[in-house]
Amino acid sequence: MSEDLRKIIIDGEEIEVPTSYTLLQAAEAAGREIPRFCYHERLSVAGNCRMCLVELVGAPKPAASCAMNVRDMRGGPNGEPPAMNTLSPLVKKAREGVMEFLLINHPLDCPICDQGGECDLQDQSLVYGRTGSRFPENKRAVEDKEMGPIIATEMTRCIQCTRCVRFVTEVAGSPEIGMIGRGEDAEITTYLESAVTSELSGNVIDLCPVGALTSKPYAFNARPWELTKTETIDVMDALGSNIRVDARGSAVLRILPRVHEGVNEEWISDKTRYAWEGLGRQRLDKAYVRENGKLRPADWPEALTIAAEKLGGDASKIGMIAGDLCSAEEMKAAKDLADALGVTSVDCRQDGAKVGGGAREDYLFNATIAGIEEADAILIIGANPRTEAAVLNARIRKTWLHNDTKVGLIGEAVDLTYPYEHVGTSAAILAGLKKKRSGFIKTLKDAKRPLILVGSGALTRADGAQVLRAAGELADAVGAVSAEWNGLSILHTAASRVAGLDLGFVPGEGGHDVAGMQSNPLDTVVLMGADELDLAQFGDAFVIYVGSHGDAGAHRADLILPSAAWTEQDGLFANTEGRVQLAYRATFPKGDAKEGWAIFRALSERLGKTLPYNNLTELRHKLFEDVPVLAGIDHAPGASEGYDAKAAGAAGDVEATDFVPAVRNFYFTNPIVRASETLAECSALASGPAQMAAE
Amino acid sequence: MSVRRLAKEQPESFAFNKKSEAEIKFWLAKYPEAKKASAVIPMLWIAQKQEGWVSEPAIREIANRLEMPYIRVYEVATFYTMFNLEPVGTHLIQVCGTTPCMLRGSDELIDVCKKRIGKPHEISADGKFTWVEVECMGACANAPMIQLANPDGDHYIEDLDGAKLEALMDDLAAGKTVKYGPQSDRNASEPHGTKVLTDPSLYDGSRAKKIKLPNTAKPETSKAEG
Numbered sequence: 017m018s019e020d021l022r023k024i025i026i027d028g029e030e031i032e033v034p035t036s037y038t039l040l041q042a043a044e045a046a047g048r049e050i051p052r053f054c055y056h057e058r059l060s061v062a063g064n065c066r067m068c069l070v071e072l073v074g075a076p077k078p079a080a081s082c083a084m085n086v087r088d089m090r091g092g093p094n095g096e097p098p099a100m101n102t103l104s105p106l107v108k109k110a111r112e113g114v115m116e117f118l119l120i121n122h123p124l125d126c127p128i129c130d131q132g133g134e135c136d137l138q139d140q141s142l143v144y145g146r147t148g149s150r151f152p153e154n155k156r157a158v159e160d161k162e163m164g165p166i167i168a169t170e171m172t173r174c175i176q177c178t179r180c181v182r183f184v185t186e187v188a189g190s191p192e193i194g195m196i197g198r199g200e201d202a203e204i205t206t207y208l209e210s211a212v213t214s215e216l217s218g219n220v221i222d223l224c225p226v227g228a229l230t231s232k233p234y235a236f237n238a239r240p241w242e243l244t245k246t247e248t249i250d251v252m253d254a255l256g257s258n259i260r261v262d263a264r265g266s267a268v269l270r271i272l273p274r275v276h277e278g279v280n281e282e283w284i285s286d287k288t289r290y291a292w293e294g295l296g297r298q299r300l301d302k303a304y305v306r307e308n309g310k311l312r313p314a315d316w317p318e319a320l321t322i323a324a325e326k327l328g329g330d331a332s333k334i335g336m337i338a339g340d341l342c343s344a345e346e347m348k349a350a351k352d353l354a355d356a357l358g359v360t361s362v363d364c365r366q367d368g369a370k371v372g373g374g375a376r377e378d379y380l381f382n383a384t385i386a387g388i389e390e391a392d393a394i395l396i397i398g399a400n401p402r403t404e405a406a407v408l409n410a411r412i413r414k415t416w417l418h419n420d421t422k423v424g425l426i427g428e429a430v431d432l433t434y435p436y437e438h439v440g441t442s443a444a445i446l447a448g449l450k451k452k453r454s455g456f457i458k459t460l461k462d463a464k465r466p467l468i469l470v471g472s473g474a475l476t477r478a479d480g481a482q483v484l485r486a487a488g489e490l491a492d493a494v495g496a497v498s499a500e501w502n503g504l505s506i507l508h509t510a511a512s513r514v515a516g517l518d519l520g521f522v523p524g525e526g527g528h529d530v531a532g533m534q535s536n537p538l539d540t541v542v543l544m545g546a547d548e549l550d551l552a553q554f555g556d557a558f559v560i561y562v563g564s565h566g567d568a569g570a571h572r573a574d575l576i577l578p579s580a581a582w583t584e585q586d587g588l589f590a591n592t593e594g595r596v597q598l599a600y601r602a603t604f605p606k607g608d609a610k611e612g613w614a615i616f617r618a619l620s621e622r623l624g625k626t627l628p629y630n631n632l633t634e635l636r637h638k639l640f641e642d643v644p645v646l647a648g649i650d651h652a653p654g655a656s657e658g659y660d661a662k663a664a665g666a667a668g669d670v671e672a673t674d675f676v677p678a679v680r681n682f683y684f685t686n687p688i689v690r691a692s693e694t695l696a697e698c699s700a701l702a703s704g705p706a707q708m709a710a711e
Numbered sequence: 712m713s714v715r716r717l718a719k720e721q722p723e724s725f726a727f728n729k730k731s732e733a734e735i736k737f738w739l740a741k742y743p744e745a746k747k748a749s750a751v752i753p754m755l756w757i758a759q760k761q762e763g764w765v766s767e768p769a770i771r772e773i774a775n776r777l778e779m780p781y782i783r784v785y786e787v788a789t790f791y792t793m794f795n796l797e798p799v800g801t802h803l804i805q806v807c808g809t810t811p812c813m814l815r816g817s818d819e820l821i822d823v824c825k826k827r828i829g830k831p832h833e834i835s836a837d838g839k840f841t842w843v844e845v846e847c848m849g850a851c852a853n854a855p856m857i858q859l860a861n862p863d864g865d866h867y868i869e870d871l872d873g874a875k876l877e878a879l880m881d882d883l884a885a886g887k888t889v890k891y892g893p894q895s896d897r898n899a900s901e902p903h904g905t906k907v908l909t910d911p912s913l914y915d916g917s918r919a920k921k922i923k924l925p926n927t928a929k930p931e932t933s934k935a936e937g
Contacts, residue, residue: 201713
């Protein structure tokens with residue numbers, strides 16, 4: 017698509033830019049830095065901070081560069097291209113003036129402000145401001161507002177940029193923050209100071225250019241320059257959001273989003289943001305052995321001896337279940353050990369999802385997350401993307417908002433933050449949909465790029481494989497699958513799922529899946545951080561829990577082998593699109609805890625079946641050799657030629673029962689977040705009677 | 712101007728009465744269904760006309776009707792000082808305190824208000840009056856003036872002084888009808904003592920041509936009785 021280009025002059029330098037650019041974008045294209053507070057790339061333009069003023073040659077006054085388009089610029093009297101200056105004395109004076117006004121009512125409390133050191137106002141006043149203030153009057157003071165357990169407020173610091181208002185209204189889709197009053201008395205608040213209920217609300221903390229909205233759990237904990245920053249991957253859902261883990265010493269103090277246009281843009285959910293709280297609580301830092309019904313601490317040699325003894329038993333009576341947070345390496349080591357022992361009852365689908373076994377596309381989000389924006393009709397089947405992948409839901413909302421994409425839902429009617437056509441709740445509706453002629457099927461058929469989003473809730477049913485087949489057939493019938501576009505998209509809820517399926521962490525010949533392991537008595541069960549199971553059903557089996565948190569699994573366990581949490585070890589995670597990303601260690605494991613793969617490597621040695629790798633690099637070599645698809649780091653496969661969506665899942669009838677969403681409580685999906693106090697508060701707020709509807 | 716907050720004590724509920732419903736219908740008909748949020752200011756105004764002030768349940772009721780988030784209506788209600796966020800007396804006296812009125816003696820009016828009613832925004836002991844100081848209402852030729860807002864409507868009362876205002880408030884308190892407009896020998900804002908424009912038919916509307924006002928169903932005569 018070619019766009020109109022226009023020649024303009026920026027600081028005497030000629031440059032050609034699309035006419036749709038704003039002056040600010042044009043200036044950035046020319047390599048100029050324009051200071052700004054209210055402007056944000058992913059939000060609508062407000063133009064109220066005036067910090068981005070530039071000089072338009074010939075214009076009587078400076079113009080706000082964020083709010084003016086290149087096409088609206090006027091050329092010179094003799095046909096010269098339009099010119100703007102970003103470095104002229106006029107611009108300097110304008111910026112100083114704006115800065116001075118902004119600082120008139122801004123308190124000088126930087127030393128006690130959590131934003132200190134990473135504050136836009138602080139940085140920009142240093143570069144663009146005047147030396148001193150000429151304002152001898154009293155400063156304005158504003159009452160602080162209550163905004164819930166996540167956002168701490170210090171409203172006197174607010175400069176009314178309204179980024180937070182625009183974020184919750186546009187991106188999060190729960191318009192709960194607003195600006196009341198006017199002029200000097202304008203204040204940012206929620207309606208009657210109720211808590212912000214959006215699961216993306218933490219992002220306003222990052223957006224706030226000053227210290228008005230800061231992180232409540234992180235309050236007065238650290239200064240940004242004290243923190244060790246590790247760029248890694250989130251595992252709270254199957255998106256693999258790119259995050260930065262900030263730690264001081266052995267403690268992770270906060271988690272911030274990183275920009276990845278293909279995955280999370282620059283948002284993360286509150287669950288991701290406050291998972292760090294859970295990293296410091298309920299940790300398993302020692303090995304434990306159950307004796308006379310009580311767990312007693314043990315050392316590694318003893319624990320490994322017991323584990324090896326149990327795993328050396330009848331291989332057909334041993335089961336291994338990988339939880340939602342396992343890295344590919346850990347599962348690979350466990351799988352190799354299981355193979356060496358002849359254990360076939362292994363499963364990485366603790367929720368019982370009927371996926372895996374077929375083509376890789378059968379269990380991937382083939383449309384890719386960025387591809388959601390290209391979809392012109394989306395059918396959501398048995399999912400509540402808002403709780404299963406909050407950031408992905410924001411992406412669907414974005415495409416609904418900007419591209420007018422039609423959305424349909426088969427499943428429980430919930431508030432998705434955008435309107436949708438509720439096609440039905442029962443799986444039978446899905447099975448019958450492709451034979452229909454009118455209604456949403458027509459929207460799908462007319463769409464150039466229809467997207468069929470299948471949630472975990474639809475696949476964990478007993479007839480999950482049949483539901484998948486029905487979805488695949490529907491995708492095929494509406495033309496959602498071609499060489500350029502594959503609209504059949506599975507939305508997983510577990511970060512470990514795709515890599516687990518890739519490396520075949522599923523029952524082998526004669527092996528049982530999770531349900532089978534629960535119904536057929538086993539001697540020994542290895543739980544790799546798997547807690548979201550009905551553990552009572554394992555009966556008298558000897559449960560070895562390999563994990564980081566003392567949750568349900570550890571309570572049931574007969575032997576606990578402490579492993580590192582995901583921030584404490586390097587690991588590979590494949591997200592729901594099949595994009596493999598590297599997670600890095602931010603801190604060291606707690607106490608005696610070891611990296612997951614190393615535990616299985618040590619066990620293999622005890623069992624006399626030493627695994628052929630001595631370190632993570634060698635393990636990765638083996639992993640990439642056996643499962644080459646995991647070697648494509650940061651690559652989302654998307655559509656490919658020759659994929660037959662009709663073959664996904666298994667043939668058979670679907671039951672005419674309602675879909676049940678996979679995630680009921682957004683804040684409590686894994687052992688790490690269950691240990692977080694802030695998220696517990698959020699959860700109580702979300703389920704409590706005090707919850708106020710957004711509209 | 713000062714920080715505006717919702718009243719501490721709020722009624723349990725709010726419902727529009729029949730008269731208000733008719734007005735709402737009229738205003739909603741002006742906007743397409745998808746843009747009905749445009750009616751938020753008229754709706755707030757109707758609620759205020761009905762109750763004398765805008766209560767929190769009223770804000771929610773309006774938001775529900777216009778399918779707006781509560782915060783959006785809250786923003787509008789707090790932005791405009793013409794919306795009373797706290798209960799007011801039967802008669803709300805809005806005293807203009809801007810320069811022309813101040814030079815012509817609005818301080819005297821304010822003193823009367825303070826003496827008879829109390830602090831601004833407070834309701835008088837008998838529940839009949841509340842006063843506030845407002846900015847220019849564009850009747851500078853008849854300064855000093857007040858706007859009297861009561862269930863009857865909004866009325867300019869002009870060419871005042873302290874004694875006249877006291878007499879006016881006595882009448883209002885006694886439930887008598889009062890004369891709106893200039894309290895002097897003037898009809899409107901003509902110079903004092905003018906003799907040429909004394910024919911009453913100039914002012915009763917009888918000479919006016921019938922016109923059709925926009926957005927009205929039937930033609931009306933232009934009203935000039937105020």
